[in-house]
Amino acid sequence: QDLQPEAPVDLRPTQGTVILHITFAAKQDQDLGREFVKTLKMCQQRSSTSVLSPFVLALALSLARIRRFEEPVFEILTSTIGKSFRDAERRRVSRWAYETSPVVSNIASLLMEVCRLSGWEHVTQGLVQLGFLLMDSNAPKSSGFCAATPQQQTCALGSSVLLETFKVHDTVRADILQQILNRIVVKTSSSVSHYLDLLTSAAVRSPQTLLDSLPKIREAFDYLSYLPLSSAIGLLRSVQPLMKLSTSLKDSLILVLRKALFSREVDSRKVGLAGFLLLLRKLKVLGGCVPCSQASQPWSASQIQVEVHSQVRPSGHEALCLDILGNIRRCMTQQLVIRKMLYQGLYHVLVANPELRTSVLDLLRRQLQLYYVADVNVTSPVSLESCFSMAGDVAKCNEPLGDLLLAVQSCLQQCMQWLETADEENITADERNVIDTTQKMVAGIVKRLQTCELEDFDLDKSAEYSTATSVGAKNHLSANLVLSLYEAAIEFVFMDGGFSAESGQSVCKLFAVHELLTHVL
Numbered sequence: 154q155d156l157q158p159e160a161p162v163d164l165r166p167t168q169g170t171v172i173l174h175i176t177f178a179a180k181q182d183q184d185l186g187r188e189f190v191k192t193l194k195m196c197q198q199r200s201s202t203s204v205l206s207p208f209v210l211a212l213a214l215s216l217a218r219i220r221r222f223e224e225p226v227f228e229i230l231t232s233t234i235g236k237s238f239r240d241a242e243r244r245r246v247s248r249w250a251y252e253t254s255p256v257v258s259n260i261a262s263l264l265m266e267v268c269r270l271s272g273w274e275h276v277t278q279g280l281v282q283l284g285f286l287l288m289d290s291n292a293p294k295s296s297g298f299c300a301a302t303p304q305q306q307t308c309a310l311g312s313s314v315l316l317e318t319f320k321v322h323d324t325v326r327a328d329i330l331q332q333i334l335n336r337i338v339v340k341t342s343s344s345v346s347h348y349l350d351l352l353t354s355a356a357v358r359s360p361q362t363l364l365d366s367l368p369k370i371r372e373a374f375d376y377l378s379y380l381p382l383s384s385a386i387g388l389l390r391s392v393q394p395l396m397k398l399s400t401s402l403k404d405s406l407i408l409v410l411r412k413a414l415f416s417r418e419v420d421s422r423k424v425g426l427a428g429f430l431l432l433l434r435k436l437k438v439l440g441g442c443v444p445c446s447q448a449s450q451p452w453s454a455s456q457i458q459v460e461v462h463s464q465v466r467p468s469g470h471e472a473l474c475l476d477i478l479g480n481i482r483r484c485m486t487q488q489l490v491i492r493k494m495l496y497q498g499l500y501h502v503l504v505a506n507p508e509l510r511t512s513v514l515d516l517l518r519r520q521l522q523l524y525y526v527a528d529v530n531v532t533s534p535v536s537l538e539s540c541f542s543m544a545g546d547v548a549k550c551n552e553p554l555g556d557l558l559l560a561v562q563s564c565l566q567q568c569m570q571w572l573e574t575a576d577e578e579n580i581t582a583d584e585r586n587v588i589d590t591t592q593k594m595v596a597g598i599v600k601r602l603q604t605c606e607l608e609d610f611d612l613d614k615s616a617e618y619s620t621a622t623s624v625g626a627k628n629h630l631s632a633n634l635v636l637s638l639y640e641a642a643i644e645f646v647f648m649d650g651g652f653s654a655e656s657g658q659s660v661c662k663l664f665a666v667h668e669l670l671t672h673v674l
Contacts, residue, residue, distance in 0.1 A: 214279025238303035268317040287311025349387035378413035378421035430498035434505035436470035496560035534601040548627035555637020603662040
């Protein structure tokens with residue numbers, strides 16, 4: 154009778170008392186505990202429902218607190234759960250198995266019932282341990298999407314057990330959060346996407362509950378710059394709901410990201426930049442564009458502190474966005490990979506946070522202007538030499554000019570579309586000037602690229618392109634830089650002029666140079 158999966162609600166306190174007595178007796182006489190483990194194994198052979206019924210499961214988790222029985226009990230429970238999902242999968246894919254094998258009970262509902270019991274606190278710690286065991290032993294090998302296998306279903310069940318336990322039992326919330334954060338920080342060589350998903354679900358469903366553990370989250374932020382980029386971004390996305398509720402947490406994160414951004418390690422800089430770009434996408438600015446003149450000015454921490462904490466509208470983050478733009482502007486003097494990441498990310502910032510459009514465009518325009526040759530008597534519209542630095546005889550490319558031009562023209566297209574639809578009184582002279590200036594610069598670059606020849610970039614068929622020599626390596630870098638410029642120019646022509654005859658002629662001219670250089674390489 155004890156193994157029945159369902160019991161009247163009024164018997165739950167009695168069952169809880171029985172579990173406490175059996176657990177106490179097993180501590181005194183371990184033979185009793187060994188007999189229970191044998192009974193579990195026999196029940197496992199017959200039906201998973203018998204092992205995972207609320208009373209038996211709660212008794213097993215309670216006995217697992219005794220060190221001698223911890224390992225065998227959890228081994229039986231995890232293997233039973235995994236076997237149940239495998240049996241269900243066999244019944245799903247095989248008609249013969251569907252007709253001959255017994256129906257598999259909904260083990261998820263059985264475990265959720267135990268999680269929701271408020272009178273059996275002595276089994277709560279066992280639920281936490283079981284949930285993490287299911288997730289640890291069935292962790293996905295990668296964060297990519299694939300069909301729901303029994304292994305993934307088992308991992309998802311462990312996540313559901315932890316999430317439900319976190320919501321119902323306040324005594325273990327700090328422990329669950331600490332273990333999640335520990336695994337995210339420590340497991341740097343394996344996928345932690347399932348733990349990030351669990352943290353995201355907890356933050357969405359119970360943000361106020363997580364706010365009670367802010368010191369633990371701040372402590373995790375201290376390890377942010379040491380995490381793989383994907384894990385760091387996932388952690389920031391997971392705690393994003395908390396940023397809207399806690400200004401102190403947001404301030405702590407900004408300090409950590411600023412420190413990472415100016416670290417000597419490139420990977421740390423990537424994390425800092427990715428975090429700032431994420432904040433720029435999420436911190437919505439309302440009530441008009443941020444003035445470009447303000448975006449180009451340095452902002453002190455005291456200014457930001459005053460303005461952020463005295464916001465009349467919680468959704469207005471102008472001052473904070475200005476500070477972030479000022480920080481990431483310095484990335485334009487850092488390594489090639491950092492600049493590429495910045496240029497690609499700024500376009501997504503502009504799309505997600507349109508009120509920053511002219512500030513972002515002006516930031517990119519100023520950078521492009523450093524390499525722009527305004528003298529129309531010079532055939533080449535850009536200075537390639539400025540994009541390189543020499544370390545002895547070895548050339549190093551510092552500026553991904555093609556990525557920069559692509560980012561400028563992509564952001565320009567967004568601004569032009571806004572200019573066409575916006576009311577005239579909502580467009581400031583500063584905004585119009587930035588857009589017009591950028592449009593003339595990009596159009597001038599694309600037009601002059603159409604008339605360029607390889608010799609205008611100090612490249613020709615007779616030049617050396619072997620990476621085995623210093624001269625050949627520099628020519629090879631220059632050629633790839635020019636190729637990326639022409640690819641960005643071709644996209645601009647299509648986006649700006651559509652499929653008109655004039656655009657077609659321009660594309661043909663650009664593609665002819667691109668094709669010639671490709672054959673040379």
